[in-house]
Amino acid sequence: MSLAKFFSRGAKFFSNDLRRRSFEKKIHPDTWYRHDQILEDAKFRSLVDGDSPNFYSDIARRGQALRNEVLIRFKNKYCNTRGVRILIHIPPKAVSPGGHSLFSNLLESIQYIGIPCEGLYWGESTEDRLESFRPTVLMSSDNDIYRNRINWAAVERYRHKVSLQVGLTASIEAYGNSPLQARLDWAKSKNINFFYSFRSPEYLEARKDYAPYFLQGYSIYSIEFGANPLHYYPIDAVKDLPYTFLASSNPDKQSRYEEWLTPIMSKYPGFLDGPGWSNISQYAEIKYHKFLYARARVGINLHIDDSIDWASELNERTYILAACGIPQLIDNPLLLNNRFTKQSMFQANSPSEYKELFEFIVNSLNEDFKEAYFALHEVYDNHTTFHRAEGFVHQMAALLNESINL
DSSP: OOHHHHHHHHHHHHHHHHHHHHHHHHSOHHHHHTHHHHHHHHHHHHHHHTTOOOOOSHHHHHHHHHHHHHHHHHTTTTTTOOSOOEEEEEOOTTTOHHHHHHHHHHHHHHHHTTOOEEEEETTSOHHHHHHHHOOSEEEOOSSHHHHTTSOHHHHHHHHTTSOOEEEEEOOOGGGTOOOHHHHHHHHHHTTOOEEEESSOHHHHHHOGGGHHHHHTTOOEEEOOOOBOTTTOOOOOOOOOEEEEEEOOOOGGGHHHIIIIIHHHHTTSOOEEEOTTOTTOSOOOOHHHHHHHHHTEEEEEOOOOHHHHHSSOOOOHHHHHHHHTTOOEEEOOOTTHHHHSOGGGSEEOSSHHHHHHHHHHHHTOSOOOOHHHHHHHHHHHHHOBHHHHHHHHHHHHHHHTTOOOOO
């Protein structure tokens, strides 16, 4: 990395950190004051209800019915498929909370639909895991902190005995990555077979930055985000929180947080939780999320600039809020209306409209918004992590020349 690039990144980080601290100071003090108690309440309800809470409201009953249909439909659906065995390289939560969640979620969903899938965790022997699990697909990330933790000599030795397809994430320089051509040259030297991305197929085809992958003869498989039905579904609770926002203090969103969320969060005390916020000493594990969402009158959501300018992705929260059956207030990501109908969410095109819609929802006597019902049906019909795992398994079976046996 050049000195100019190094100092540019440092200046950007410092600027974003100042923005975060400025934003945090404007948040209603009760949001910070009540955080730990609200989280403890969620933990208590998790212990009392476990995975079988009561479903009294119409949306909770409907959500439970839709969830059960999906659970039954996908449970071990592909257990008779032979030859597809997937090993996923998973970082520790302390190093990469997002990466740990993302890859663990994918692993869990592939396992659920009946495909053998295990994790290669940092610190484990690559050779031992290859020999014990005998995968036919190995997935990792095209980043030095991942690649340097794989014993590539062991991978090559294993390939002399078993046909192994190795895939890495497709990452372009526009996101601050190292020069792509050097990474593609390295990929050729290690016989990398394919790349994959959590962004949309439309984006991968439209953005010219990805062209070098295709020119080198690689395929990029898309695994978009979705809602995991094992963790996210509507349950009943008193709607005593104006909003719930489970999100990291993402540096790429600081300007949008301040512009779009300050008018709301400075006035209304809600629940804000996630890595990176200065005033939070602990943040909620995934098993508590549905209990936290259930108390919210509004599920607020914002996207990074890239998702506004390109049809690149909908963040995972878009699907999770839909699956939890609460009214979602969202900005205007370009991909949104390609994945959900317009009547499924409250969509704002400006900070002033965002605040106006928030106050309409939070001050309404109605808690039964039709938008939440539309979103609930659409996410369970098309956008669960089981749907995503199914699509990826079909792609891997084709790559391995294996047939899908139902």
